[in-house]
Amino acid sequence: MLTFQDVSHTYGETPSVKDISIQIRKGEVVSLLGPSGCGKSTILRLASGLEQPDTGTIMLDGRVVASSDNFVPPEERGIGLVFQDYALFPHMTVRRNILFGLEGRDNRMSREEKETRVNDVLEYVDLAGLGEILPDELSGGQQQRVALARALAPEPRLILMDEPYAGLDSRLRERIRDDMLHILKETGTAVLMVTHDSEEAMFMSDRIYVMRSGRIEQAGRPIDLYCRPHNAFVAEFFGEVNRVEGVIEKGNLLTPLGNFDVPEGTTGHNASLIIRHEGLVIGNGEEPNAEVMETRLLGRYSLVHLSMPVSEGEDLHLHARVPGLNMLSPGQKVKLSVDPSQVFIFTQG
Numbered sequence: 001m002l003t004f005q006d007v008s009h010t011y012g013e014t015p016s017v018k019d020i021s022i023q024i025r026k027g028e029v030v031s032l033l034g035p036s037g038c039g040k041s042t043i044l045r046l047a048s049g050l051e052q053p054d055t056g057t058i059m060l061d062g063r064v065v066a067s068s069d070n071f072v073p074p075e076e077r078g079i080g081l082v083f084q085d086y087a088l089f090p091h092m093t094v095r096r097n098i099l100f101g102l103e104g105r106d107n108r109m110s111r112e113e114k115e116t117r118v119n120d121v122l123e124y125v126d127l128a129g130l131g132e133i134l135p136d137e138l139s140g141g142q143q144q145r146v147a148l149a150r151a152l153a154p155e156p157r158l159i160l161m162d163e164p165y166a167g168l169d170s171r172l173r174e175r176i177r178d179d180m181l182h183i184l185k186e187t188g189t190a191v192l193m194v195t196h197d198s199e200e201a202m203f204m205s206d207r208i209y210v211m212r213s214g215r216i217e218q219a220g221r222p223i224d225l226y227c228r229p230h231n232a233f234v235a236e237f238f239g240e241v242n243r244v245e246g247v248i249e250k251g252n253l254l255t256p257l258g259n260f261d262v263p264e265g266t267t268g269h270n271a272s273l274i275i276r277h278e279g280l281v282i283g284n285g286e287e288p289n290a291e292v293m294e295t296r297l298l299g300r301y302s303l304v305h306l307s308m309p310v311s312e313g314e315d316l317h318l319h320a321r322v323p324g325l326n327m328l329s330p331g332q333k334v335k336l337s338v339d340p341s342q343v344f345i346f347t348q349g
Contacts, residue, residue, distance in 0.1 A: 001026045001190045002047060002158055007056030009042055016042040017214045020056070024158065027188040029181070031201040033237065034211035040194040042214075044160050047192060048081060049074035061157060080151030080159040080189075084166045086143045088135040094146050095131035098122070101150035121149040125183060140168050141176045148180055152187060159184070161193040165200065177204060198238045202226065210234050232346045235274045242280065242318045244273040253345055256310040257338055260345060268347035277303070279342025280320035282328070285335030290318070292332040302326045308336060 002024040009016045017039040024030045032040040045051040046058060049065070049072065058066040060079075065072040080101075081087075088097050098118045102109065109117070122128050125145040135143055144164065151159050164180075165173045181204055184191055195201050201208050202222040209219045210233075218230045229235035232243070246255035248271055253260045255273050262271065282304065293305040304320040318336070328334070 001028070001061060002192065003057075003059045004043070004046075005057045005059070007043075007046065007053045007058060009046060009051060009053050015214055017046075020214075020216060022209055022216070022219070024190050024192050026157075026190055027185070028206045029184060029191040029193065029204055031193045031195055031205040031208045032211060033195055033198060033201040033208050034217075035196060038211040039214040040196075040211055041162060044162055044192065044194055047158075048079055048160055049077055078154070078156050078158075080154065080156035082144075082147050082151050082159060082161045082164050084163040086135070086147040086167075088143060088146055088150075090135055093132050093134060094122070094127065094138070097135065097146055098131075098150045098153050101153045117153055121153050124152070124187075125149045126179070139172075141172050144168065144176055144180075148183065152183075152189065156189065158190045158192065161191060163194055163196070173200075202238070210237060229344060232272055232274055232344075235344050235346075240277050240319065240321075242275040242277065244275065244316065246271055246273055248347075256308060256316050257336070260340075260343060262345055266345070266347055271345050271347045274344040274346065275318075275338060276342040277319050277321035279339045280306075280318060281337045281339055282306075282320055282322065283335040283337065288333035288335050290334055290336040292328045292330055292334060293317075294330055295326060295328050297325055300324070302328075304328055306334070306336060 004020050004022045007020045008018050020043060032043055034040055042051065046053055046066065052071050053066055053068065055068055057064055060077060064070050065077055089100065092100065095118055098121060099114060102114045102117065122131055125148055127142060127145055127149065135146060165177050168176060177200065193204060205222060207219065207221055208225055210217045210225060212233055218225060218234045225234060226238045235241060244255050244257060246253045248262055248269055251262050253262050253271050253273060260273060290306045290308040293307050296303045301321050301323055302325060304322060304326065306318045306320060308316045308318060310316045
């Protein structure tokens with residue numbers, strides 16, 4: 001479907017992406033995940049034809065659409081676009097906005113065929129009967145559906161999404177992305193989506209490319225990235241973590257939370273112990289080793305702030321996430337242990 005082979009691009013003298021190779025297969029939803037400025041949006045611009053690579057090759061369905069000496073313009077690539085701000089024309093009705101996505105892109109369709117296609121996609125995104133109103137009369141979620149309908153109308157081989165849910169409140173965002181995922185899977189449309197939200201990427205994606213400073217840090221299925229991160233950057237990007245420094249001695253990492261087996265092949269003297277918040281287990285053992293500082297109920301789980309003394313006058317501050325409401329009180333002494341499945345060890349430097 002879409003392939004990047006060793007693609008690099010610069011803005012002036014500033015590199016934006018370096019030796020990027022990615023692949024999106026037919027019907028697959030793929031996310032580019034990373035912090036601001038890592039090159040995610042540049043890859044979308046390169047795929048859509050808004051930028052040309054300095055080196056490397058971009059192919060769509062086996063056809064070269066961009067290289068240093070070959071360039072197919074955006075309007076000839078047959079790619080749909082869904083933007084963060086929806087990019088709807090406020091003076092046009094919903095129907096006219098969707099028709100705009102068809103005009104000039106498929107002149108083989110008659111006016112009647114275009115109208116039929118608009119009716120079909122409106123029904124598909126559950127907006128049947130709202131074609132004659134203006135976008136400003138719709139909710140944010142409905143506007144996002146119009147943007148998706150406009151992108152789907154020409155039946156593109158690929159849709160590019162740039163932070164498509166960023167403008168929605170949290171509850172609406174969850175519902176809309178669930179609905180949109182069902183629509184995309186039913187249509188079999190391939191998607192390349194940019195996001196900085198790891199939960200969103202895991203929910204939407206068949207595969208994820210984690211990026212940093214214009215390069216790919218790791219690529220794979222959500223479960224692979226979450227359970228088997230290659231480095232601390234990737235581990236920390238998939239949820240909040242505790243980071244505890246330790247020393248390696250005789251194949252063990254020595255830390256205030258105990259000793260941990262170092263993965264085979266690990267080199268170096270110092271290492272970081274990365275523990276997900278849900279990886280800390282709070283109990284009432286006979287030998288408490290930590291104190292509860294504060295608890296906060298955050299809906300489906302509670303966040304517990306803990307303090308563990310590690311030396312004279314020095315405490316280690318940790319966060320634990322426990323399901324639902326808990327009965328822990330500030331000042332309470334607890335026994336803190338670690339779930340080994342939620343622990344990762346990475347050498348420093």
